Amino acid sequence: MVYVELLRLRKSLMWYTGVFAALYVIFLLSIHAPGATVHIGGDISHDHNGSIPLGALLAGLAWCPMIFATVLGVSLNRENEGVEMVWTKPVARERLALGYILVDLGAIVVAYFIALAFVMLVLATLGLTGLVVVDASAARNFGLGLGIAFMWYGLLQAATAWNRGRAGLVVGLSWAVFIVLAPLARIIPAGTWLHTAVVLINYVNPMAYMSAISSHSAGATNFSGIEVRSLNDLSFELRFALVWTIGVVASVIAIFSWKRMEV
Amino acid sequence: MSAIFTVDPRSGVPLYLQVIEQVKRHVALGSLAPGEQLPTVKALALDLTINPNTVARAYRDLERDGVIETSPGRGSFVSSNGSSANAHRAIDDVADSILNNAIREVKNLGLDRAQVTATFERQLDRWFPIGEQK
Amino acid sequence: MNATQTIPVAITDFTKRYGAQEAVSNLTLDIERGSICGLLGPNGSGKTTTFKCLLGFARPTSGSMAIEGAPLTPATFEYLGYVPERSALYEWMTGAQHLEFNRRTFKSYDPKRAAELVDLFKVDLKKRVGKLSKGQHTALAIVLAFSTRPRILILDEPASGLDPMFQRAVLDLIIEAAANGATVVFSSHQIGQVERAADRVAILKNGKLIVDGTVDSLKGSEKIVEAIFDQMIPDLNGLAVDPRISRIVRSGRILRAYVNHDSEGVARRINELAPKNVSILDLSLEDIFINAVGDVAAASPNGDR
Known part of the structure; x- marks a missing residue:
């Protein structure tokens, strides 16, 4: 059953890899351009005595699987155009949908590694691989980065699985809304109901988790005696648990709304 | 062998009756000999591109009328028992049905009994001239 | 369950409402084993709605549907073949990939049968479905539906877009399946096809069953x-x-x-x-149909649901 989604992902991953390959070619051209100088040592290595912690790399690269996840996040919706064929296979619908979601999750993991491989390749070209050190945050940030991507994926599935069409619109809208909402909590003065509302909404905003992934700025808010802690103040464990829980719950909602859909 | 049958699905005459008439006609003409095997229901249905149940119904009626015999596992055959009597009855059936249609159509033209009889006799004279009668 | 006693396709007092509009009203239709039932009706008469509920794409507002005496389960599709009115194939996949998809999902998939059918309809398996003609599209859907040798067939306009030779081939497939004991429900705008292949005909108008009987008995009485x-x-x-x-x-x-x-x-x-x-x-079946549905011109030209 997973066959169709594997075929489809093969195409998507080829595109995705192609983008990185193109970036690498551009990179090669730029360093070999006459008069080009390479400045080694950016933000990442700044605080770490010239070494590059893997955890920081993975935190920065979390954007890549996230973008990829928003492309895959409408896979059930895309199925709906020809759902008459899929639903007349002797396979339970929840198994079908679960199959899609697990395969997509696997592809998001692969996308993360492709992004990492690209960065390592760039570093290798510059002879800097030796600077990369595996630190304690590597696994944590990988898990959180993946969780954020999966959360967005799940939200998109829940929003689009039960309907025909309009998926592209939802994806675009989700980008716009999430990008705007994430910094809004910092802009709106604390202590207003609007601020509290935005902080609360940001609990389901992958972009907000994204900006909190490696920073820890304080910003508790409270309104009329209700204290709402901003995402940045939550412990890593709590944020980790939240993104994965939201991702899983949203996916389950997607599976059942897809199963119950009438066409 | 089944290619000897033809039916017209668009006609208002029920298809199973058309199949029955076809078989009887061929038995009457001798193109289906006593003891000769008929196509299976499936083969005839596919050959004529008509519903198998329709063919099966026609075969059942033909069997009831003694025109054909069906032995389980072997298929359907033109009756050989008293086959000449059957052939004659088949001829009568087909002739009846043809004349029935013809008379109905002439009657539809508004002719009364005497006029139809006169027309009929005129045609008889044409096809069976005096002196040729047996 | 005794397969000879259960009714393969049973629709009992089925009603489907979309908002205030009643797409099908109190339809009862039992289709016997080995029968080919032609479902006729102008566009919007409720044929496709009936198929949808029969296949579980939508739920009846009231009444019930049963396949082989039981509600639909995923396992039902091991022996139920379906050709949709509107193509549900993946445009970006090739014919060969569709067959592979079926091979992986159906225990009942018969590769030899599939190869025969591909040959019969001359389907180009290497082409992506999006590049196939309308007729080849339909042909591929038919190949897929018949490749599992289903004993129940639900076919919504199974010959649309096919040239006359292939239309006849589809009728032959339906007839062959029924001769082997399969039960078929199919809709067609081409009454001539129903007239040939069907022993039973049901005519829907505005969601109501207005004519139901064997083709021969209708011709005998109408x-x-x-x-x-x-x-x-x-x-x-x-x-x-x-x-x-x-x-x-x-x-x-x-x-x-x-x-x-x-x-x-x-x-x-x-x-x-x-x-x-x-x-x-x-009367021909077409005459009977037109008499039954009355003013055909008044029927909506599209929007069959």
Whole structure:
């Protein structure tokens, strides 16, 4: 059953890899351009005595699987155009949908590694691989980065699985809304109901988790005696648990709304 | 062998009756000999591109009328028992049905009994001239 | 469960409402084993809605649907073949990939049968579905549906877009399946196909079953009694409310009564009006269909759901 989604992902991953390959070619051209100088040592290595912690790399690269996840996040919706064929296979619908979601999750993991491989390749070209050190945050940030991507994926599935069409619109809208909402909590003065509302909404905003992934700025808010802690103040464990829980719950909602859909 | 049958699905005459008439006609003409095997229901249905149940119904009626015999596992055959009597009855059936249609159509033209009889006799004279009668 | 006793396709008092609109009203239809049932009706008459609920794409508002005596489960599709009216194939996948998809999902998939059918319809398996013609599209859907040798077939316009040769091939497949004991429900706008292949015909209009019977019995009972009068047509003397007559049309000195049974009796009764001549005319299934659905032009040209 997973066959169709594997075929489809093969195409998507080829595109995705192609983008990185193109970036690498551009990179090669730029360093070999006459008069080009390479400045080694950016933000990442700044605080770490010239070494590059893997955890920081993975935190920065979390954007890549996230973008990829928003492309895959409408896979059930895309199925709906020809759902008459899929639903007349002797396979339970929840198994079908679960199959899609697990395969997509696997592809998001692969996308993360492709992004990492690209960065390592760039570093290798510059002879800097030796600077990369595996630190304690590597696994944590990988898990959180993946969780954020999966959360967005799940939200998109829940929003689009039960309907025909309009998926592209939802994806675009989700980008716009999430990008705007994430910094809004910092802009709106604390202590207003609007601020509290935005902080609360940001609990389901992958972009907000994204900006909190490696920073820890304080910003508790409270309104009329209700204290709402901003995402940045939550412990890593709590944020980790939240993104994965939201991702899983949203996916389950997607599976059942897809199963119950009438066409 | 089944290619000897033809039916017209668009006609208002029920298809199973058309199949029955076809078989009887061929038995009457001798193109289906006593003891000769008929196509299976499936083969005839596919050959004529008509519903198998329709063919099966026609075969059942033909069997009831003694025109054909069906032995389980072997298929359907033109009756050989008293086959000449059957052939004659088949001829009568087909002739009846043809004349029935013809008379109905002439009657539809508004002719009364005497006029139809006169027309009929005129045609008889044409096809069976005096002196040729047996 | 005894397969010879259960009804393969049973629709009982089925109603489907979309908002305020009733797409199908109180439809009851039992289709017997080995039967080919032609479902006819103008666009929007409820055929596709019925198929959708039968296949679990939508849920009945009330009433029930049963396949082999039980509600639909995923396992049902091991022996149920379906060809949708609208293509549900993946445009970006090739025919070969569709067959592979079926091979992986159906225990009942028969690769030899599939190869035969591909040959029969000359489907180019290497081409992506998006590049296939409308007819080849339909042909591939038929190959997929028949490749599992299903014993129940639900076919919504299975020959659309096919040339006459392939249309005949589809009819042959349906007939062959039924001769081997399969039960078939199919809809078609081409009444000639139904007239050939179906033993049973059900006509829907505005979501209601208005004609149901075997093709042969319909042809045996549905007739036109035509009477020609010398002068003006006399007072019909209650003929209009005769239950045997579904419709009366008068044009000039010709009276036509569309009769649903006992045409001889009706002819005798009309004869009492002293016409110049009375005759009973046979009807083709197309005539019967058009009489039943009445003003066909009024039916919506699209939007079948």
